[in-house]
Amino acid sequence: MTEPHVRLEIPVEGNNFTAAGEAASRVKKTLQKLGIDSTLIRRVAIATYEAEMNIVIHADAGKIVLQVDADGITVLAEDRGKGIPDLEKAMTAGFSTASDRVRAMGFGAGMGLPNIKKCTDYLAIDTEVNIGTKVVMKFNYPAAT
Amino acid sequence: MELRTHSVVLEAEKCKGCTNCIKQCPTEAIRVRNGKAFILTERCIDCGECIRICENHAKKAVATDLETLAHYDYRVALPAPSLYAQFKVEKPEKIIAALYRFGFDEVYEVAFAAELTTCAIQECVENHPKTNAAGPYPLISSSCPVVTRLVQIRFPSLIPNLLPVDPPYITAAKIFLQERLPRLNIPREKVGLFFITPCPAKITDLNNYGQPLVDGALPINLLFGELNSLLPEQGTVQALPLVHHRSGGIGIGWARAGGESWGVNAENALAVDGIQNVARLLEEIELGKFHDIRYIEALACPQGCVGGALTVENPFVARARIQKLAGRDGAHTLSNEVKMMYADLKRQDAHFFTHDKGIPDQSVLRLDRDLAKAIEKLNQLEAILAKLPEIDCGACGSPTCRSLAEDVVQGNAQMTDCLFILREQLEKLARKLLILAQNRPPAMDWANEKEEENDP
Numbered sequence: 127m128t129e130p131h132v133r134l135e136i137p138v139e140g141n142n143f144t145a146a147g148e149a150a151s152r153v154k155k156t157l158q159k160l161g162i163d164s165t166l167i168r169r170v171a172i173a174t175y176e177a178e179m180n181i182v183i184h185a186d187a188g189k190i191v192l193q194v195d196a197d198g199i200t201v202l203a204e205d206r207g208k209g210i211p212d213l214e215k216a217m218t219a220g221f222s223t224a225s226d227r228v229r230a231m232g233f234g235a236g237m238g239l240p241n242i243k244k245c246t247d248y249l250a251i252d253t254e255v256n257i258g259t260k261v262v263m264k265f266n267y268p269a270a271t
Numbered sequence: 272m273e274l275r276t277h278s279v280v281l282e283a284e285k286c287k288g289c290t291n292c293i294k295q296c297p298t299e300a301i302r303v304r305n306g307k308a309f310i311l312t313e314r315c316i317d318c319g320e321c322i323r324i325c326e327n328h329a330k331k332a333v334a335t336d337l338e339t340l341a342h343y344d345y346r347v348a349l350p351a352p353s354l355y356a357q358f359k360v361e362k363p364e365k366i367i368a369a370l371y372r373f374g375f376d377e378v379y380e381v382a383f384a385a386e387l388t389t390c391a392i393q394e395c396v397e398n399h400p401k402t403n404a405a406g407p408y409p410l411i412s413s414s415c416p417v418v419t420r421l422v423q424i425r426f427p428s429l430i431p432n433l434l435p436v437d438p439p440y441i442t443a444a445k446i447f448l449q450e451r452l453p454r455l456n457i458p459r460e461k462v463g464l465f466f467i468t469p470c471p472a473k474i475t476d477l478n479n480y481g482q483p484l485v486d487g488a489l490p491i492n493l494l495f496g497e498l499n500s501l502l503p504e505q506g507t508v509q510a511l512p513l514v515h516h517r518s519g520g521i522g523i524g525w526a527r528a529g530g531e532s533w534g535v536n537a538e539n540a541l542a543v544d545g546i547q548n549v550a551r552l553l554e555e556i557e558l559g560k561f562h563d564i565r566y567i568e569a570l571a572c573p574q575g576c577v578g579g580a581l582t583v584e585n586p587f588v589a590r591a592r593i594q595k596l597a598g599r600d601g602a603h604t605l606s607n608e609v610k611m612m613y614a615d616l617k618r619q620d621a622h623f624f625t626h627d628k629g630i631p632d633q634s635v636l637r638l639d640r641d642l643a644k645a646i647e648k649l650n651q652l653e654a655i656l657a658k659l660p661e662i663d664c665g666a667c668g669s670p671t672c673r674s675l676a677e678d679v680v681q682g683n684a685q686m687t688d689c690l691f692i693l694r695e696q697l698e699k700l701a702r703k704l705l706i707l708a709q710n711r712p713p714a715m716d717w718a719n720e721k722e723e724e725n726d727p
């Protein structure tokens with residue numbers, strides 16, 4: 127028997143700035159319905175939004191998958207796209223390969239991945255050049271007080 | 272604190288059950304059941320949207336009636352700055368004069384308190400750490416009580432972003448009680464303090480403030496007609512008997528959207544008005560956007576307080592008037608009187624303008640406090656939603672198909688409240704009936720044959 131859980135899968139389109147943020151927004155709303163602690167929701171929302179934007183800006187297409195169960199919250203951001211050639215460099219604050227056009231829209235400050243790192247309790251990035259990227263983010267519930 | 276008093280209420284006799292209001296409510300607080308609308312108390316933020324939309328005028332604000340004024344020997348008016356936008360006058364003095372003619376013994380301008388509030392916000396924003404790593408960003412003004420309530424029930428993760436500065440109507444009442452009242456030599460119970468309000472939310476906020484500040488709140492639209500007839504003639508100069516502090520342009524400017532941030536004059540500020548716009552902005556802030564913005568003025572009403580649900584004048588006209596009245600003196604600075612009084616009051620009490628009341632998380636979003644149960648309910652909700660047409664017709668009395676699904680899960684509605692589901696089930700039932708009707712006892716087989724003969 128699988129333990130009770132909620133699963134939500136949302137497709138994300140590359141280069142679609144009109145819909146950008148919708149996946150993170152739905153993840154956030156789902157967590158609010160579940161009564162998750164609001165500080166934790168904020169961390170999940172910010173990390174998911176950054177991961178979603180990375181698909182929109184840097185990849186062709188992908189999806190966000192949310193899974194919630196008694197153990198914690200997992201958000202997966204998976205895409206088909208150009209991948210990240212140098213992950214260590216990509217993780218440094220301020221590093222960005224975003225185009226001038228994207229920067230003009232206010233994105234591409236190079237803070238996405240560092241922020242994701244800061245907001246998550248566990249982060250694993252699996253990426254292959256010209257294939258795609260898979261970002262696994264996990265969050266623990268705050269210790270009961 | 273579960274019990275909350277609200278100012279927006281429904282008059283059931285007038286409600287025709289039309290479902291117009293349920294879609295306008297920004298917190299999905301209204302349901303129509305048994306042909307009448309009702310408001311879910313824990314969700315209502317007193318924004319007044321339903322008052323604006325209802326053609327049957329079935330929603331109203333509970334306020335003070337004029338008879339109450341008679342209970343006091345000395346009556347003080349605290350007019351909200353938005354009152355000044357309601358009349359075609361070249362200066363606020365005329366409106367203040369009309370308030371005296373109306374029967375108030377003293378007028379204490381909330382606009383003046385707004386200038387002190389401006390100082391308090393400036394100081395708070397200035398002292399806030401400049402990087403978002405150090406604290407919540409952006410700061411959100413808590414001048415509009417609707418926005419504060421909206422944050423509490425729909426965006427609780429933004430509670431730390433709310434500026435802890437009391438709104439001007441609170442500060443005005445506090446200063447009056449502290450500074451003026453002792454000099455009047457009249458017992459407190461004989462002095463009636465009346466706030467003249469553009470909206471129901473400020474009434475609710477004053478009622479829930481914890482300590483009693485005012486003795487009543489009079490809606491602008493209740494006083495409008497009489498005040499209008501009491502305005503001094505064009506050109507006459509009125510000597511004002513007793514206005515201790517006169518507001519400058521900045522305080523008056525608070526009545527319109529953008530006025531508060533114009534006064535505060537902080538770097539990287541933003542002003543937003545209209546409850547749906549505010550909700551959208553808060554939604555984005557929750558995703559971590561706008562951390563480069565320091566301070567946000569957010570007002571629930573279109574064009575700001577001049578668009579309050581209890582005002583009279585068209586909000587666009589009113590806003591233009593305020594800009595004119597506020598810009599009269601041209602100067603974009605606070606007077607020395609304001610600055611000195613601010614410093615003085617702060618010296619006496621460092622927290623005079625700010626509050627440290629913890630603003631509680633009152634989220635209405637969660638399905639259950641127990642995670643396992645919430646998970647179960649959410650899955651049920653999604654399963655129900657999959658069966659609903661998702662056209663959000665509102666005929667069931669819930670604002671959206673999703674909210675009906677939630678109402679069903681919580682035991683507050685039934686699947687068959689949906690007309691489409693009802694029709695589907697009736698159709699199934701009708702088919703079953705037909706089959707049953709055709710099912711005759713074998714002894715009556717002749718009847719079937721006869722029927723066939725009769726078929727054309």
Ligand SMILES: Nc1ncnc2c1ncn2[C@@H]1O[C@H](COP(=O)(O)OP(=O)(O)O)[C@@H](O)[C@H]1O
Nearest residue numbers: 180184209216222223224234235236237238239
């Ligand atoms: N999903 C992705 N696919 C391809 N490249 C990515 C992806 N996510 C991040 N990157 C690369 O890592 C860099 C740093 O990412 P990030 O820290 O989010 O900054 P930004 O998105 O502002 O450029 C990006 O500029 C990009 O080169």
Ligand code: SF4
Nearest residue numbers: 296315316318319321
């Ligand atoms: S006042 Fe606003 S929140 Fe309350 S029921 Fe009316 S529309 Fe909804």
Ligand code: SF4
Nearest residue numbers: 415470571572576579
């Ligand atoms: S914007 Fe002003 S008038 Fe409207 S609800 Fe807020 S405080 Fe009241």
Ligand SMILES: [Mg+2]
Nearest residue numbers: 179180238239
């Ligand atoms: Mg990024």
